[in-house]
Amino acid sequence: MALNYKIERKGRALIVRIEEQGSRRILYLDTLRAIAKESDREALAFLVKIHLQSNRNLDTISFQRIEVPPTHVKEAIELMRKTGRLIGDVPVAVLPPLEVKPLLILKDTSGCFANLWMDYQVGQVQFDDFAPTIDGRSRLKKEEATFEKDLLEAGYIRKMVGDTQYYCPSEKVKECLELLLAVGWQIQDVRKNPITAQIEVREENGKVVLRGPIRGLFDQKIQMCGVWEGESLRLKKSQIGAIIPLLSNTEVKWEANLLRLAEGLNSGLGVEKAPPSPEFKGKLLDYQQKGVDWLQFLYDWGFSALLADEMGLGKTVQVLAFLSRLGTNLPVLIVAPTTLLFNWRSEISKFLPHYTNFILISYTNLRLNEKQYSEMDFEAIILDESNAIKTATTQTARAACKLKGRIKICLSGTPMENRPDEIWSQFHFLMPDLIERNIDTLKQQIRPFILRRRKEEVQLDLPEKIEQISWIEMSDAQRDVYESYRKGISLDGATKMEVLEAILRLRQICCDPRLVGSDVVGAKIEQLISDVKEAIDQNRKVLVYSQFTSMLQIIREEFKDALYLDGSVSPDKRGEQVRLFQEDPNCPLFLLSLKAGGVGLNLTAADYVFLFDPWWNDAVERQAIDRAHRIGQKKTVFAKRYLTVGTIEEKILQLKTQKQQTADQLLDLEGFSHDDLLLLLH
Incomplete structure (x- = not known):
């Protein structure tokens, strides 16, 4: 009798059934030895060895069914074929070459600690395992070493801690794991669950x-x-x-x-357009409308905002347009420096003449009446020149933080990117939840709540020139000096020269009482200094004009490196000053007398023109502005006039308007009668 070898597939493994020809009896080892021929010797030895290795715990082993693992299929078939009694139509399997992939198994929830495994198609083995083979075949040590090199280059280091072999600093884990996943690594968490980057x-x-x-x-x-x-x-x-x-x-x-x-x-994706209400008496430029849209979006989501557009781009009008949309019975609180309160009243009267729910107060008022305002509920709270609360420990900042409103808006044209304490203090008012003081983390959190546009970004929307009036409230001390002098003027029988002398002194007090011998500092210069510093901080160039050279000297004390030009400057020095302003980025400020610097100069490097005191003739002022805005100027020029409220400066402006003559027709004082001038002093 002889032995037959019947085969069939089981996945990648092979099932071998050894049968005695013409018999169905169960075959054991001693039976096989008795029946086997010389041609069976190699095949039987190979199959018996495999069968015994997988059935070590059985006392009696049958050889009717033997399972050959994938790694030994090819050799088994070749040996059985030599017997000439191989039965079955299963083709000879060519064992695929070994392949290995890296498997990183994390040992903690942070991903800092891990072990490296090698995943073969026939099983897994830890990289540090010294076994040379897997499933009877030699491991691909060269490929395994390459994978470990990749792991080390990605950011892990060899470090034995407990039962882990690799460590990655926490700040590098994210980058490292994302890189490994991107190049096809398998990564498992501590529970052996596959990890994705989702x-x-x-x-x-x-x-x-x-x-x-x-x-x-x-x-x-x-x-x-x-x-x-x-x-x-x-x-x-x-x-x-x-x-x-x-x-x-x-x-x-x-x-x-x-x-x-x-x-x-x-x-701004998905931010809906939010046009002002019909009661708003103004027209917004495109970028200003986008500012209103942004404020409305934040309001709808319950957030607050820092509107930080560059000076001159119309932060006030954007806020008023937004406020016009709020249908509420709650009041709106506007806090501003004392010198700017009249500006706000003027702008509200112009754009929202029928609105009566505004409360305008100074920062001083807020500080002195902290308890009163902290107990009120507001629909909106606006802090103008919000750098007034840049120091969180001041009483003013603490009082502001106690205010309650559905939306809080800070207005500031000063860039604060590199002033972490100032940023933190203002956002502590806007969003008390943001207590993070790390500047990088704080910047990331607050960036969506800051809207800052520079002139260049909105240039297409802007006209060639933008002219504004900055109404300044005198301090009580300055007002006392002004009223004391005004009440001391005697107009009985006064000549025109005497009237002009009185007008001159009042105008000087409006500029700064120090021009008439007082030690009181004027409110105008405080605002001018703030505006000039803001412009220079933004790398802008500024022209400052005054009719009084003594006033320019006072301003010069604050800006000692400023360029200077009045009638006493020689032609050569004059040309050099102009060249430096036009060409040198380190010369951002030029102080000029209105007469000497108002004509014949090309100062197109200027971004801002500040007219510190008004002249009778608007044409003269326009000539000064046009030193910056001339042919060749490709950017918008912002011109600002500084006028004090309730003074002779305001009366001069009103009188010029009442005369109903164009500025070009008024040549200095020739358009004003003696009675006109007397009226200014009453």
Whole structure:
């Protein structure tokens, strides 16, 4: 009798049934030895060895069914074929070559600690395992070493801690794991679950909740903003700015509502147009309308804002247009420096003449009446020149932070990117939840709530020239000096020269009482200094004109490096001063007398023209402005006139308007009668 070898497939393995020809008896080892022929010797020895290795615990072993593992299929078939009694139509299997892939198994939830495994198609083995083979075949040591090199280059280092072999600093985990996933590595968490880079963002109970496979895949700055609860990172909604960078990550799955919010904060996508109410008496430029849209978007979502457009772009008009949309019985509180309160009254009267729910106060008033205002509820709170609360420990800043309003808006044209304490203090008022003091983390959180446009960004919307009047409220001390002098004027029988002398002195007091021998500092120069510094901080160039050279000298004391030009400057020096202003970026400020610097100069490098005191003739002032705005000027020029409220300066402006003559027709004082001049002094 002889032995037959019947084969069939079982996946990649092979089932061998050894049968005695003409018999169905069960074959044991001694039976096989008795029946086997010389031609069976190699095949039987090979199959018996395999069968015995997988059945060591059985006392009696049958050889009717033997399972040959994939690694030995080819050799088994070749040996059985030699017997000439191989039965079965299964083709000879060519064992595929070994392949290996890296497998990183994390040992903690942060992803800092890990072990490196090698994943073969026949099984897995730890990289540090000294076994030379896997499933009877030689490991691909060269490829394995390459994978470890990749792991080390990605950011992990060899470091034995407990049962782990590799360590990655926490600040590098995210970058490292994302890189490994991107190049096809398998990564498993501590529970051996496969890891992907996908993060889920959704809202739960007013919080923004982030979930991901492990903490290590979250940016360190994002983790610093939130609190971990289990495997979820929870942030306050006001901190959504911290996760806006995730918008560019295709692996992040956003809840639809939060996605709309994040996209709106990031790029304005989905922000609806919010036109002013019909009661608003003005026309907005395109970029100003976008500012109103942005404010409305933040208001609808319950956020506050810092409107930080460059000086001259119309922050006030944007705020008033936005406020016109608010249908509420609650008042709107506007806090501004004392010198600017009249400006606000004037702008409200111009753009919202029928609105009566505004409360205008100074920062001093706020500080002195802190308790009264902190107990009130406001629909909106506006802080103009909000750098007034840049120091969080001051009483003014603390009083502001106690105010309650549905939306709070800070207005400031001063860039604050490199002044972390000033940023923090203002946002502590706007969003008390944002308590982060780390400047990089804070910037990321607050960026969506700051709108800052520079002239260049909105140039297409701007006219060639923008002219404004800055109405300045005198301090009580300055007002006392002014009224004392005015009441001492005797007009009985006064000649025109005496009247002009009195007018001159009042105009000088409006500029600065020090021009008439007082030690009181004028309100105008305080505002001018603030405006000049703001412009220079933005790398802008500024012209400052005054009719009084003594006033220019006072201004010069504040800006000792300023260029200077009056009638006493020689022609050669005059040309050099102009050249420096036009060409030297380190010469941003030029002080000029109105007569000497108002004609014949090319000063097109200027961005701002500040007219410190008014002249009778608007044409003379326009000539001064046109030194900056001439052929060749490709940018908008902002011109600002500084006028004191309730003084002779305001009366001069009114009188010029009443005369109903163009500025070109009024040549200095020739358009004003003696009676006109007397009227100015009453």
